[in-house]
Amino acid sequence: MSDTPVDSAPAPATPAVELNGVWKIFNEGLPTEVIALQDVSVDVGYGEFIALIGPSGCGKSTLLRVIADLTHPTRGEATVAGLSAAAAREQQRYGMAFQQAALFDWRTVRRNVELPLELQGVPRAARARRAMELLTMVGLADFANHRPWELSGGMQQRVAIARALAVDPPLLLMDEPFGALDEMTRERMQNELLRIRGETGKSVVFVTHSIPEAVYLADRVVVMSARPGRITAVIPVDLPERGEQTREDERFFVAVTRVREALRSGEPTEVGRSRVGEV
């Protein structure tokens, strides 16, 4: 079912992220019990880009939150670069862009981006410079002194992405970061993300609802299914350097089809669904 996939790269001794038999059960033993993650094992290699896809409520955010040490797994364990998830969080080994932008209304856009640097004690001028750099990258330099509530949903998401990149973490955890973006901005942000990752060798775990997006970005697409939330397929994407032609590439369509089929076969049958409803 959820076998640990074989890492193709000649990886160092420890992967960038390792989940080993992770279970997350909410309200265990109560009638409202939800198995958000069932025996999830997955490795993310250094510099690898993993896309996580699956129906709503299948446990994608929960999986990211386990890696980020924002919730403890019921069973199993998560390590980041050989450290426990807790130690990795304390040492700021990852940057996270949340599903909700989670910006602070009382800070300007620029000072929202500066926040992680501020907490690390980076001097004022240096962090302002870094924040402006990132805001320029996400196309929001003109809005540096605006308040988050003056921005559209998609613009807020881009601010949150800039903030996740602020401390230049070796691992990026991104929860549907491009969900609210128009197609053009989305493609630009996708290419930016790939560029950053290419230049810095970051590892990325990227949650998305879009099959083409998953295939375009990822080295491997991890497909999940719901109730219980589990990994049903891991699909390697065999594509050369991404660019304008990628989306017309034959192999792109092949991968898209494979992910779509994997998603479909993971759907519960009507019988299975009604049985779940009875419990």
Place this chain on the structure above:
Amino acid sequence: MSPRLSLIWPPILVGCAALAIWQGVVVGFGIKPFLLPAPSLIATNVVDNAGVIREAAVYTATTALLGLLIGIIAAILAGLLASRFIVVKRLVTPLAAGLAAVPIIALTPIFNNMFDITSRTPRVLVTAIIVFFPVFENVTRGLTQVPTAQLELMRSLNAAPATIARLVRIPNALSFFLTGLKVAAPLAVIAALVAEYFGGPQQGLGARIASSAANTAYGRAWAYVVAAIIVGLFFYLMVLLLERLARPWTGRARAT
């Protein structure tokens, strides 16, 4: 007409119409002043007693302001403690709610006995107690009800609890505090006014209303009532102004 003017005119027109009807009814039906004095009689009294009325208004407004400030400071300190220690919250919340429910009529004589009745102190304390609850309740809520995603973000950044309090909880509480203040400010004026009914210095609006009524000077009593309304409105407008000034930090008006 600018949008601001179009907001101001309707209430003024309605107010003038109401006054005209009031005047007409009182004169037309020959209603006695002790039931309801005519607006013209009240206006005459306002003009005749302008100096005393202003003095009385300043006295009562000062009591209300002092009580408001003391109540706010106490409520904020208690709110900070309550959001940090659940024990404090469990202790203070029912106590504050209970105290807020005790009528001013019952509180004032007690404070008059405990403190110097010839001073302003008992009145300021009564006002502070009335102010405490709505402010405490809202501040505590603002300090604790931070969106989960924001708290998770701070945790992902490995921020210490004190840092989270400084950078997230306290700024988050600002809009809640202002909501509490909007309730507390008019209450402070009412408390300061009513507390004057139970002896002590006689120069405030409340005492003046009581003594004018006792002397069957109903027009004068109502002139003081008009002043009380103006003081109450003034306090409310001050809070609205604060709210406007705080807008860069509070963002969109948030429901509480």
